[in-house]
Amino acid sequence: MNFPSKLIEDAVNEISRLPGIGKKTALRLALHLLKQPETHTDNLTEAIIKLRKETSYCSICHNISDQEICSICLGSRRDKGLICVVEDIPDVLAIENTSQYNGLYHVLGGVISPIQGIGPEELKIASLIERIDQPHSGDPVTEIILALPSTMEGDTTAFYITRKLKEKGIKVSTIARGIPIGGELEFTDEVTLGRSILTRINYSVD
Template identity: 80%
Template sequence: MNFPSKLIEDAVNEISRLPGIGKKTALRLTLHLLKQPESSSQSLSHAIVKLRTEVRYCIICHNISDQEICSICSSHRRDKSLICIVEDIPDVLAIENTAQYNGLYHVLGGVISPIQGIGPDELKIDSLLHRIDTAAADDKVQEVILALSATMEGDTTSFFITRKLNERGIKVSTISRGIPIGGELEFTDEVTLGRSILTRISYNAE
């Protein structure tokens, strides 16, 4: 692809690094930015810099937050006896958009995958167990929902966590398999995902 300016070429190359964006789409976005007021580009760059330098992660659930503790964990309207375990942050957003769940979350940051060298120690499993073990009497966890993708890695992670939670007498359930096997949670439609949360079933590690 030939570019009339090295500046445009550099912008296209950087934008095309984003997932799902090819060189042609990056070029269209670059030319669009050139047609907008300079203040629009400055606002965009300022927002991106603030995102990278100021974003925080909740010290309790590891979700994205503006504060030390996210708005979900600090909310008095949430059912603190219920924790939904998800693989990553997009899964939290997907479940929240269903408006069918009122408990808390715990973001693992991935799933167990020996092929990729990801074991339990690389995930936020220890912090989940510490969170459950140190919860105040009024906030004691009664049930954990496993909302992991229906893949071999997701099932392996669910099995491992269930064994740990069974030792603590915690009820473990998993979202209904309305989600297709091999499907990713963040790409599931809201109706199916919401029904899966409402019709969750018990998960047995034996």
């Protein structure tokens, strides 16, 4: 692709690094920004810089937060005995959009994948165990819901966590398989995801 300006080329190269955006789409976005008032571009730039530099994560569940503890963990109407374990932050947003779940979350930050060199130590599993042993709210955790991808890596992670929790005497369930095998929560429709949460089943390694 030939560019009329090195500035355009540099902008297109950077924008096309974003997921799902090719060079043609990046070029359209770059040209669109050029046509906008300068304040529009300045506001966008400032928002991205703030997003990157000022975003923090909840010290309890590892969800994105504007303060040390996120609003979900602090929510007075949340069931503190329920913790839904998810792979990453988009999964929290997907489940929240169903309006079918009122418990807490725990973001692992990934799933166990030996091929990619991701082991249990790279995930937030230790802090999950700590939350069970020493609940932040003081209310005991009664159930762990595993809302992980229906993939080999997701099943491996679920199996590992379940074995870790077996001696804790806590109920461990998994969302019903209304989600297609190999599917990601982020791209599942809200009705299917909501039903999966409501019809969750016990998870056992026996």
